[in-house]
Each structure stands twice: as structure tokens, then as C-alpha cells.
Amino acid sequence: MKPTAAREDLLRGLWKENPVLVQTLGLCPTLAVTNSVENGIAMGIATFFVLVGSSVLVSSLRKFIPNEVRITAYILIIATFVTVADMTLQAVVPVIHKQLGAFIALIVVNCIILARQEAFAAKNTVWRSFLDAVGMGFGFIIALLLMCSVREVLGNGTFLGHSVFGPNYEPWVIMVLPPGGFFTLGFMLLGIAAWSRRKNPKPLRARPHAVTMQTTQRAVV
Amino acid sequence: MSAHEHGAGAPAGPSVSPFKLISTLTVFGAIAGLLIVVVFQATQPSILRNQAAATEQAIRQVLVGGAQYQTLFVHEDELVAQVPAGVDTVPLEKVYTAMDGDGQRMGYAIIGTEPGFADNIKLIFGYDAASKQVLGMLVIEQKETPGLGDKIVKDSAFVNGFIRAATPLRGVKIGQGKGTPDEVDMITGATISSRITIGIINHQLERLGPLIEAYEQAGGA
Numbered sequence: 001m002k003p004t005a006a007r008e009d010l011l012r013g014l015w016k017e018n019p020v021l022v023q024t025l026g027l028c029p030t031l032a033v034t035n036s037v038e039n040g041i042a043m044g045i046a047t048f049f050v051l052v053g054s055s056v057l058v059s060s061l062r063k064f065i066p067n068e069v070r071i072t073a074y075i076l077i078i079a080t081f082v083t084v085a086d087m088t089l090q091a092v093v094p095v096i097h098k099q100l101g102a103f104i105a106l107i108v109v110n111c112i113i114l115a116r117q118e119a120f121a122a123k124n125t126v127w128r129s130f131l132d133a134v135g136m137g138f139g140f141i142i143a144l145l146l147m148c149s150v151r152e153v154l155g156n157g158t159f160l161g162h163s164v165f166g167p168n169y170e171p172w173v174i175m176v177l178p179p180g181g182f183f184t185l186g187f188m189l190l191g192i193a194a195w196s197r198r199k200n201p202k203p204l205r206a207r208p209h210a211v212t213m214q215t216t217q218r219a220v221v
Numbered sequence: 222m223s224a225h226e227h228g229a230g231a232p233a234g235p236s237v238s239p240f241k242l243i244s245t246l247t248v249f250g251a252i253a254g255l256l257i258v259v260v261f262q263a264t265q266p267s268i269l270r271n272q273a274a275a276t277e278q279a280i281r282q283v284l285v286g287g288a289q290y291q292t293l294f295v296h297e298d299e300l301v302a303q304v305p306a307g308v309d310t311v312p313l314e315k316v317y318t319a320m321d322g323d324g325q326r327m328g329y330a331i332i333g334t335e336p337g338f339a340d341n342i343k344l345i346f347g348y349d350a351a352s353k354q355v356l357g358m359l360v361i362e363q364k365e366t367p368g369l370g371d372k373i374v375k376d377s378a379f380v381n382g383f384i385r386a387a388t389p390l391r392g393v394k395i396g397q398g399k400g401t402p403d404e405v406d407m408i409t410g411a412t413i414s415s416r417i418t419i420g421i422i423n424h425q426l427e428r429l430g431p432l433i434e435a436y437e438q439a440g441g442a
Contacts, residue, residue: 035367066237066245073249080253084260091264094271098362155367173368 009128013135019112020143021192026112030147031181033103037160040148041141042096046089046104048137050081051113055133059121074117075108082107112140150184151175275361280317280330283347283357287319287327293436295429300436316429328356329433333421338413340364342373346383346422350433354402355390355422358383363414370414379408379415388426392419 019025026047033043054077058065065073086104089097097104107113116136121129152158155175157165174180280290295314296304304310317330329350334343342363347356360374373379383390387402392415398404407415 064245066242068237069242069246072246076246076249076253080256083257087260087264087268091267091271094268094275171368176367 006128006131009131010135013132013137013139014142015139018139018143019115019136020140021146021188022196023112023115024189025115026110026140027185028106029103029110030144031178031185033100034144034148034151034181034184035155035176036099036152037145037148038096039099040144042089042093043100043103044137044141044144046085046100047107047110047113047140048134049085050078050107050110051116051137051140052130052133053081054078054113055116055121055129056126058117059124059126059129062122065122070122071114071118074114074122078113078117079108112136146188147181147184151180155180279345279359279361280319282359283345284317284319284328284330285357286321288322289320289324291318291320292316293318293329295432298432300429300432316433326437331425331429332361333425334362335417335421335424337363337417338365338370342414342417342421344418344421346425348388348426348433350430350437353388353430355383355386355388358418358422360418365411365414370411372408372411373414373418376408376411378406382406383422388430389423390419392416 013019015022017023020027020030029043029047033039054074057077058074061073061077082105085107086097089100089104116133120132124132149159152160153164154172155177157163157169157171163169172180175184277290281287284290291302293300293302293316294304294310295316296308300316304313315332319327319330321327327349329348330345331348332343332345334341336342340363342360342365344358344360346358348354349356358380363371363374365371365373382405385402386405389403390405391401391403392407393404394412395406395409398406405415405419407419
């Protein structure tokens with residue numbers, strides 16, 4: 001392993017292969033719980049915990065899991081971590097748990113997590129899988145923070161509950177409603193696509209999957 | 222991108238015996254189950270404590286300044302302080318009552334839940350049986366439209382409108398009331414949520430009012 005590999009494992013998920021903004025995975029929580037910064041942070045941390053825990057466990061057990069039942073085994077591991085996170089949140093921060101509601105349980109089917117097990121943790125060492133999960137987890141938190149900052153500031157005039165524009169601001173309510181989530185994500189992906197197109201002027205044939213396919217390939221090689 | 226690169230697809234090498242597949246998943250399931258039980262046992266006391274604390278705080282907000290709080294149970298269409306031995310109190314509907322420093326009954330706190338515009342609205346309200354007035358109202362749970370329906374929680378004019386309102390309550394549009402004591406001004410733009418909120422209180426009193434009356438006549442034993 002080259003000395004730069006560890007750094008690469010860690011940093012890849014933050015931006016270059018950001019799970020939400022580049023790989024466009026895990027969009028359900030990204031759209032559903034980003035109407036306030038507080039919710040976004042709690043969701044990000046819960047997902048981060050599940051992702052890191054599952055990746056470490058899956059990579060350490062990868063020799064014992066028969067290929068035929070690997071997905072079942074991954075889901076079992078992920079669901080266990082989610083249940084633990086769910087009960088812990090309920091015990092420690094009941095208010096936030098109430099806000100997030102069913103979306104905590106839905107982390108089980110967040111495809112970022114299953115994708116990292118299948119594409120990375122299942123074939124790499126525990127240490128590399130840990131770094132990858134930390135990077136991807138932070139990447140998810142960054143994406144959620146970007147989303148919910150825009151939505152809470154415009155849609156409620158506040159950031160983490162503190163007023164940003166003063167009392168005379170008329171909240172742009174649609175931004176905290178579901179359509180606002182789609183608008184924000186759409187413009188964000190547009191920005192990223194424009195930016196990566198400019199950085200990498202190779203013709204991508206305008207295929208929406210082009211960026212994703214390319215990066216995934218790099219990830220598994 | 223071939224299936225091989227993903228590590229997915231057809232299993233490599235000789236097929237594994239079904240026994241190994243089943244035993245692997247059984248062991249995984251058993252460990253996951255054990256872990257969940259342990260975490261459940263560890264978090265349950267603090268989850269229950271949080272719920273009790275939240276209820277108590279809500280009661281204190283609608284029956285302000287009580288020195289002593291007591292839980293009453295609705296058992297066989299009767300309001301009782303003590304259920305007969307052997308009856309489980311957990312599934313019973315509860316009404317809370319508060320005494321001031323001199324042992325005088327201040328009123329009752331009643332919880333009600335009904336479907337709102339989006340998901341259930343759960344609220345608690347204080348009720349003075351002697352004057353048949355509402356003492357205060359607090360929405361505990363709701364998922365109404367942000368910026369519109371959720372004003373039933375934050376709009377202080379609406380919330381304060383319940384204080385000392387005579388029952389049964391009547392929701393009126395702002396400026397269309399006649400100034401009678403049973404009027405509660407509804408929120409512009411949140412008529413449905415306001416009407417449901419008022420309805421919950423009326424329905425609960427319709428049902429529980431006679432029980433409270435009977436309880437008071439029996440000497441509040």
C-alpha cells in the first residue's frame with residue numbers, strides 16, 4: 001500500500017466522491033430531514049455512527065461471511081447498529097429523536113451504507129474500511145449541512161434557531177417544505193456538475209451517470 | 222464495468238454448503254439480538270424517565286404553580302385515584318390534577334390526540350371544573366405544515382386565547398367574534414389546524430367532563 005493510500009481513503013468521501021453530491025446516494029434522508037440544521041446534524045451523526053460501525057464489522061468479518069448470504073449479513077449488521085443508534089438517541093436527546101421520527105429507522109436502507117459495505121468494506125482491511133467510512137460519513141454530514149443551512153436560513157430565517165435576518169424577514173416557507181428540498185438539491189447538483197465539467201473538460205456525453213460511474217470504478221479498482 | 226470488478230455476481234469458487242450459510246446467519250442473528258437486548262436494557266430506564274419528565278413538564282405548564290400533582294385513572298367509566306388491585310395502570314387513560322399550597326384543587330390536566338392536517342396532533346390542556354374554563358393549552362406533538370399549521374404551537378395570540386376561555390369552545394375567525402367568553406380566535410392560514418386543536422379539547426371534555434364532575438361530587442377521593 002502506498003503511503004498516500006490511507007489519506008486517499010479518508011479524503012475521497014469528503015468531496016471528490018461525496019456520497020450525496022457526486023454519487024447521488026442516500027437522497028431520501030437528504031431531502032426529508034434537512035429542513036433544520038439541528039435535524040441535519042443529528043441525522044448526519046447517526047448515519048456516521050452506523051456507517052463506521054458497520055464498515056469495521058463487515059471488513060473484520062469479511063472472511064467468515066459466505067458470498068451467497070453477504071447482503072443478508074450486511075443488512076443484519078447495519079440494522080443492529082441502527083437499532084442501537086435509535087435507542088441511544090431516544091435516551092439521550094428525546095426531542096431530536098421525536099423530530100427525526102421514522103427516518104432514524106430508515107437508515108437501515110440508506111444505500112450509502114450498503115454501498116460502502118459491498119464496494120469497499122467487503123474487500124479491504126479493517127483500517128482502510130474505517131478510514132473510508134469516516135470519510136464517507138463526513139461527506140454525508142457535509143452534504144446534509146449544506147442542504148439544511150440553505151433551507152433553514154431561507155425557509156425559516158434562522159440558523160440553528162438563531163435569527164439571521166431579523167424580525168422583518170418573511171420566511172420563504174417553501175424551502176422547508178418538500179419542494180424546497182428538491183430545489184436545493186437540484187441547484188447544488190447543478191453547481192457541482194458545472195464545476196466538475198469545468199475542471200475536467202473531457203466530453204462526458206451529458207450522461208447523468210457519467211461522473212458517478214467514473215468515480216465508482218476508481219473506488220473498486 | 223464487469224461484475225468481477227464489483228465483487229458481486231456469481232460466487233467465485235466451489236459453492237458453500239447450505240449448513241454453513243444457515244449457521245453463519247444464525248450466529249449473526251443471535252449476536253445481533255443479544256446486542257439489541259443489552260442496549261435496550263441500558264437505555265430503557267432513561268427513555269421512560271424522559272417521557273415522564275416531559276409529561277410532568279407539560280402538566281406544570283397548563284396547571285401553573287401547583288404544589289402537588291396527582292394522577293387519576295379512567296377505570297370503567299369512572300375517574301379514580303386508586304385502581305383496584307391487579308389492574309394494570311399503563312393502558313388506562315390518565316387525567317392529572319394539581320393542588321395549590323393550601324390543598325385547594327387548582328384544576329385538571331387532560332391529554333388529547335386527534336388526526337390533524339398532517340399526522341396526529343397531541344395536546345394537553347388545563348381545565349377548571351368549577352368555572353368550566355380552560356386554564357391553558359400546550360401542543361405536545363404535531364407535524365403540521367411548517368410556517369402555517371405549526372403556528373398552533375408558536376402563535377402566542379392563539380395559545381393565550383385558550384386561557385380562561387369558557388367551554389365548550391368556539392373557534393372564530395379573527396375579527397368576527399362577538400366577544401363572548403367561549404370564543405377562541407383561529408389562526409389565519411391555519412384554520413384547519415386551529416379547528417382541530419379546539420375540537421380536541423371539546424371532545425375530551427364532552428367525554429371526561431361528566432367523569433370529572435362525578436369525581437368532584439364524590440369528594441375527590
